Every structure is written in structure tokens, then in C-alpha cells.
Amino acid sequence: MAYNLLQGKRGIIFGVLNSDSLAWKIAERAREEGATFILTNTRFAARLGETEKLAEKCNSRFIPADATDVSDIEGLFKSSMQILGGKIDFILHSIAMSANARKGRPYDDLNYEYFKKTLDVSAMSFHKVIQTARKLDAMNEYGSIVALSYIAAQRTTAEYNDMADAKALLESIARSFGFVYGKDKKVRINTISQSPTITKATSGLKSLRLLMEYTKRMSPLGNATADECADYCITLFSDLTRKVTMQNLYHDGGFSSVGLSDKVMEAIDKCFDVRE
Numbered sequence: 001m002a003y004n005l006l007q008g009k010r011g012i013i014f015g016v017l018n019s020d021s022l023a024w025k026i027a028e029r030a031r032e033e034g035a036t037f038i039l040t041n042t043r044f045a046a047r048l049g050e051t052e053k054l055a056e057k058c059n060s061r062f063i064p065a066d067a068t069d070v071s072d073i074e075g076l077f078k079s080s081m082q083i084l085g086g087k088i089d090f091i092l093h094s095i096a097m098s099a100n101a102r103k104g105r106p107y108d109d110l111n112y113e114y115f116k117k118t119l120d121v122s123a124m125s126f127h128k129v130i131q132t133a134r135k136l137d138a139m140n141e142y143g144s145i146v147a148l149s150y151i152a153a154q155r156t157t158a159e160y161n162d163m164a165d166a167k168a169l170l171e172s173i174a175r176s177f178g179f180v181y182g183k184d185k186k187v188r189i190n191t192i193s194q195s196p197t198i199t200k201a202t203s204g205l206k207s208l209r210l211l212m213e214y215t216k217r218m219s220p221l222g223n224a225t226a227d228e229c230a231d232y233c234i235t236l237f238s239d240l241t242r243k244v245t246m247q248n249l250y251h252d253g254g255f256s257s258v259g260l261s262d263k264v265m266e267a268i269d270k271c272f273d274v275r276e
């Protein structure tokens with residue numbers, strides 16, 4: 001159901017790769033709610049993915065930009081304001097990449113060039129996007145900037161590797177820049193800490209399916225889906241959340257507040273021979 005929550009709002013959405021991407025679902029919901037926006041990703045991702053297809057469906061435009069490259073981001077903001085006809089009301093940062101994880105380098109044998117890349121792509125790019133927006137005075141008052149995060153920033157999670165450090169930095173940038181940008185321009189900055197969600201890249205990973213089984217059993221409301229993540233993002237882009245800023249907001253069915261659930265107790269009971 002649509003509520004016209006983003007009627008008249010202009011946005012930039014980073015990170016649409018294919019129809020499983022969280023950013024894809026968020027773009028579709030933003031369109032339903034009346035927003036106009038620019039889709040962006042690297043040139044390489046655009047060749048691999050279906051971003052142009054979504055742009056057509058959403059009556060949107062695709063502008064390539066590497067989120068680690070400040071001159072690309074500047075060009076993106078300038079073109080977006082021109083195409084959309086004014087300053088920007090919302091930005092989605094839905095970007096992550098770890099070469100260490102991809103190449104199977106464990107946390108105690110990291111390649112430091114890859115590690116720098118993980119931090120640059122997955123976290124520092126958030127700072128670059130916000131700093132560029134502010135220097136160009138590209139955001140409207142009470143504009144909303146949201147990045148997607150994961151609970152491994154707070155709690156060590158097996159196999160999440162150096163991405164955990166990137167997410168911790170990402171969430172810290174939301175607080176630090178949320179203060180600076182809120183004070184003078186009333187721009188809000190938050191991160192959403194989303195449940196693990198199947199995407200094309202992760203669907204074949206047994207470890208992700210195991211993790212999702214665990215988080216589902218731990219969470220009173222179960223895992224939050226990609227569509228539900230999109231709904232939550234829309235509320236943060238909308239005027240209904242004008243005083244929410246500098247927060248890491250858990251969107252995880254309650255997982256982050258649970259120590260041990262009855263369902264996990266039952267599973268442990270079945271697997272292990274624990275005697276009274």
C-alpha cells in the first residue's frame with residue numbers, strides 16, 4: 001500500500017545491482033511513494049547488473065559513479081540536481097565490498113591493501129558522499145541520509161571478517177556527521193542495522209543460510225525481509241521522522257535485544273546430549 005510519503009521528494013540511491021539488492025526494493029518503494037530519484041553504481045556494476053532496467057521501470061535515470069571517487073560524486077550531485085530540478089531530499093548508501101572475504105582471507109591473515117579497500121568502499125565512501133553533499137549545499141533542510149549496516153559492528157559474527165570494522169566506522173560516521181550536518185542544515189543521518197537477507201551474491205552461501213536460521217529462531221518477530229527493509233527506509237526518508245538523527249536503528253525483528261530464545265534452547269537440546 002502506498003501513502004504518498006515521498007511525494008515531491010528528490011533522491012539519490014546508491015547500490016542497485018540486481019533485483020535482489022536491498023537498494024532495488026527501496027527504489028521501487030520510493031517510486032511508489034511518489035519520489036523521483038537518480039540511481040547510481042559503478043560503471044562495472046552497471047555492466048553486470050540490471051540497473052538500467054530498473055531506471056526505466058522507475059522513470060528514473062542512471063548515472064555511473066564510484067562512491068570512493070570524490071570527483072565522481074561531485075559530478076553525480078551536480079547532474080542529479082539538474083535532472084531532478086532542485087536540491088536533494090534523501091540519499092541511500094547501500095554499498096559494501098570486502099576483497100578479503102571474497103578471496104577467503106581470514107581476519108587473522110588480512111591483506112592490508114584489501115582491508116583499506118574494504119574501509120574505503122564500505123564506510124569512507126559514506127563520509128565522501130555526505131561531505132560532498134554539504135560542500136555543494138546539495139541537501140534540502142530536514143533531508144535524510146541513510147546507510148545500511150549490520151549487527152556485526154557491535155557483536156562479533158563468524159565469517160563477517162573486516163566488514164565488521166567497516167560497519168563500525170560507517171555507524172560512527174553517521175553519528176559524527178549527523179551532529180555537524182544537523183546543527184547547520186538540519187540534515188538527518190542514520191544507519192539501519194538490517195537482518196541478514198538473501199541476495200544473489202549470498203544465496204549460495206551455506207554460512208548465510210545457517211546464520212539466518214539462527215537469527216530467525218532468536219528473533220520474536222523473525223528476520224526482517226528486504227521488502228520490510230524498504231518500508232522502514234521510506235519512513236526515514238519521509239517527514240514523519242524529522243527529529244530522528246545520529247542513530248543506528250535495528251531492523252531485525254528484535255534479534256539485537258535477545259540473549260537466548262526458547263527456540264534456540266530447543267535446537268541446542270536436540271543437538272547436544274546435555275544431562276541434568
Ligand code: NAI
Nearest residue numbers: 015016017021022045066067094095096148149194196197
Ligand atoms: P548488493 O551486492 O546488491 O549491494 C552492494 C552494492 O555496492 C552493489 O550494488 C555494488 O555494485 C555496490 N558497490 C560496490 N563498490 C562500489 C563502489 N566503489 N561505488 C559504488 N557502489 C559500489 O548487496 P546487498 O545485500 O543489497 O547490500 C547492500 C547493503 O546492505 C550493504 O551495505 C550491506 O552490507 C548491507 N546489508 C546487507 C545485508 C544482507 O544480508 N544482504 C544485511 C545487513 C546489511
